[in-house]
Amino acid sequence: MKHRMIKAFKQANGGLFGHSEKADVGTSYQEMEKQGIALMGWADPFMPDRSLPAHIQKAWKEAIDEESSTHYTAPVGSSELKAVLAEKLRTFNHLDVIPDRNILITPGSDSGLYFSILPFLEEGDEVLIPSPSYPNNFTDVEIMGAVPVPVLLKKENGYQLDIDAFEEKLSDKTKMVLLTHPNNPTTTVYDRKSLEDLADFIIRHDLILVCDQAFEDYTFGKEMITPASLPGMWQRTVTVFSFSKGMGMSGLRVAYVVADDEIMDSLYANAVAVIGATSTSSQRALIRAFEDTSFMKDFEKHFDDRRKKAYEIFKDEEDLDCLLPESGFLFWLDVSKLGDSSKIVAYLLKEAGVSVNDGKNYGPGGEGHLRIVLGVYRDDEKVYDALYRIRDALRKFHED
Numbered sequence: 001m002k003h004r005m006i007k008a009f010k011q012a013n014g015g016l017f018g019h020s021e022k023a024d025v026g027t028s029y030q031e032m033e034k035q036g037i038a039l040m041g042w043a044d045p046f047m048p049d050r051s052l053p054a055h056i057q058k059a060w061k062e063a064i065d066e067e068s069s070t071h072y073t074a075p076v077g078s079s080e081l082k083a084v085l086a087e088k089l090r091t092f093n094h095l096d097v098i099p100d101r102n103i104l105i106t107p108g109s110d111s112g113l114y115f116s117i118l119p120f121l122e123e124g125d126e127v128l129i130p131s132p133s134y135p136n137n138f139t140d141v142e143i144m145g146a147v148p149v150p151v152l153l154k155k156e157n158g159y160q161l162d163i164d165a166f167e168e169k170l171s172d173k174t175k176m177v178l179l180t181h182p183n184n185p186t187t188t189v190y191d192r193k194s195l196e197d198l199a200d201f202i203i204r205h206d207l208i209l210v211c212d213q214a215f216e217d218y219t220f221g222k223e224m225i226t227p228a229s230l231p232g233m234w235q236r237t238v239t240v241f242s243f244s245k246g247m248g249m250s251g252l253r254v255a256y257v258v259a260d261d262e263i264m265d266s267l268y269a270n271a272v273a274v275i276g277a278t279s280t281s282s283q284r285a286l287i288r289a290f291e292d293t294s295f296m297k298d299f300e301k302h303f304d305d306r307r308k309k310a311y312e313i314f315k316d317e318e319d320l321d322c323l324l325p326e327s328g329f330l331f332w333l334d335v336s337k338l339g340d341s342s343k344i345v346a347y348l349l350k351e352a353g354v355s356v357n358d359g360k361n362y363g364p365g366g367e368g369h370l371r372i373v374l375g376v377y378r379d380d381e382k383v384y385d386a387l388y389r390i391r392d393a394l395r396k397f398h399e400d
């Protein structure tokens with residue numbers, strides 16, 4: 001029945017009939033795990049080792065024992081959790097919100113991101129997306145029948161935003177800017193100039209900003225600015241947050257979306273139809289997580305050490321190019337001098353026993369690059385060992 005599908009689904013390959021090495025498609029990843037391949041393409045802290053701190057694990061178990069956990073919370077989320085989050089939004093993001101008006105709890109931020117974009121797009125609308133960036137930015141927009149318009153990021157200016165490039169791509173169909181901040185895969189933390197220029201551009205052209213801050217927690221001293229906190233941006237920004245990357249709670253499936261009353265009223269009205277309620281026990285565990293967030297210091301230390309080490313390992317390689325990661329636990333490696341990135345990904349799987357992501361998955365500008373996830377495994381040495389294997393294999397790579 002493919003012929004009855006919309007274009008975005010018709011052209012999608014889920015791994016059943018065609019080979020797919022995309023980390024998040026089909027079952028290829030499970031197969032690789034069985035073969036003992038080092039999985040460095042799965043952005044999930046300490047995977048496959050334990051990430052959840054003991055006090056949260058305990059709270060989660062206790063929540064499961066509570067009889068009321070077998071029932072739904074309101075589809076818009078637990079008020080108690082939202083009150084906790086309002087405090088975090090005030091201190092970390094400089095946003096003053098009313099918990100039961102401006103926060104929506106979602107089952108993960110992938111669905112949160114999709115739902116944040118959904119109210120605004122009609123067939124043919126154009127969305128400006130700095131590229132390379134998170135693949136779902138492009139996919140979500142296409143599923144909605146709208147048109148993703150990549151705005152190329154350049155290594156020469158540290159992958160920061162160039163507003164002239166945005167102006168060039170603007171048309172009378174442009175409705176939205178979709179920003180992943182900090183960016184996945186380049187790790188860029190957009191600086192004040194980039195974001196103030198972007199805010200000015202968005203306000204001047206009466207656009208919406210959807211900003212995904214899944215990687216906001218670790219920026220290693222670089223200022224993390226939440227665009228919704230900039231003058232004039234609160235009413236026209238939907239911000240998406242996650243607990244998966246910064247707190248290692250990907251398996252709990254809880255995230256949240258923040259917006260002003262007018263946007264949120266529409267999201268609340270349709271939340272049950274599109275995303276449904278989020279796990280009751282997971283939301284309860286999250287409330288307890290915020291009672292003690294000291295474990296995040298330990299996460300930060302691991303990720304900081306790893307980004308410096310990865311940069312050390314690759315920076316002087318003749319045929320490679322990279323920047324010191326600015327956030328989180330990803331590494332963006334330019335292999336364009338060596339050849340085609342898809343061939344290199346396949347080669348590393350065989351030669352180094354390591355699975356990394358092909359930069360092509362991240363949109364225009366991603367080709368010729370690899371995304372390596374430094375956040376996997378508890379043991380730093382295991383990560384370093386895999387990085388050395390990648391480096392040594394790349395030294396021997398020749399495209400046929």
Ligand SMILES: Cc1ncc(COP(=O)(O)O)c(C=O)c1O
Binds near residue numbers: 113180215241254
């Ligand atoms: C930029 C970005 N946003 C959102 C997500 C989704 O995370 P989750 O649905 O676990 O909150 C990811 C996961 O890889 C991501 O990289």
